Amino acid sequence: MGTFYPGPVNELWRRASRIGRPAEFDSKGTAASFECGVSVRVFVLVDEKGVLSSVRYVSNGCGWSVAAAEAATRLIEGKRLRDLHALDELESDICTVLGPVPDSRESCIAIAVEAVRDALAEYRRVRAAEWKGETALICSCFGVSEETIESLSASGEAETVEDIGDLCRAGTGCGSCQILIREIILEGLR
Numbered sequence: 001m002g003t004f005y006p007g008p009v010n011e012l013w014r015r016a017s018r019i020g021r022p023a024e025f026d027s028k029g030t031a032a033s034f035e036c037g038v039s040v041r042v043f044v045l046v047d048e049k050g051v052l053s054s055v056r057y058v059s060n061g062c063g064w065s066v067a068a069a070e071a072a073t074r075l076i077e078g079k080r081l082r083d084l085h086a087l088d089e090l091e092s093d094i095c096t097v098l099g100p101v102p103d104s105r106e107s108c109i110a111i112a113v114e115a116v117r118d119a120l121a122e123y124r125r126v127r128a129a130e131w132k133g134e135t136a137l138i139c140s141c142f143g144v145s146e147e148t149i150e151s152l153s154a155s156g157e158a159e160t161v162e163d164i165g166d167l168c169r170a171g172t173g174c175g176s177c178q179i180l181i182r183e184i185i186l187e188g189l190r
């Protein structure tokens with residue numbers, strides 16, 4: 001029997017195992033397209049070792065959207081935050097899983113990645129809000145404070161976000177703190 005979607009997309013859509021709002025999660029993220037009306041919400045649970053122990057999602061979208069979110073959650077569940085490398089490769093990894101992706105469907109993949117990124121950013125914000133250190137926590141993946149980044153920047157050892165990552169790993173996990181690191185570096189140059 002023929003199917004409406006290409007094989008891998010159909011398989012992930014029909015056998016979606018991570019769909020549904022979980023009872024327990026640490027943070028959630030949402031992404032949507034006003035063009036086609038799809039929205040995807042991703043829920044993450046992170047254990048004490050910084051491992052994404054559970055990643056679930058809900059989507060009101062088509063088979064492509066569900067398959068992209070399903071693939072994204074399967075790809076990152078079980079990984080450590082610090083091994084996600086700012087999700088730089090998630091989009092291309094999803095494309096590899098789904099097979100050739102027509103231009104008209106690229107937004108389905110982008111929305112899934114954006115929802116994951118948003119969930120990890122919220123996780124970072126929650127962790128930062130809980131931080132009991134004396135100065136603000138900037139990188140919650142690696143517990144790096146504002147003071148540490150300021151002093152690396154002021155010492156001249158670090159001029160870029162990448163330098164900071166090399167020296168103390170801040171910014172090399174989920175990547176959601178990179179914008180703050182950049183601001184601290186720029187602030188120090190003023």
Ligand code: FES
Pocket residue numbers: 081124138139140141142170171172173174175176177178
């Ligand atoms: S908060 Fe995740 S890399 Fe900094």
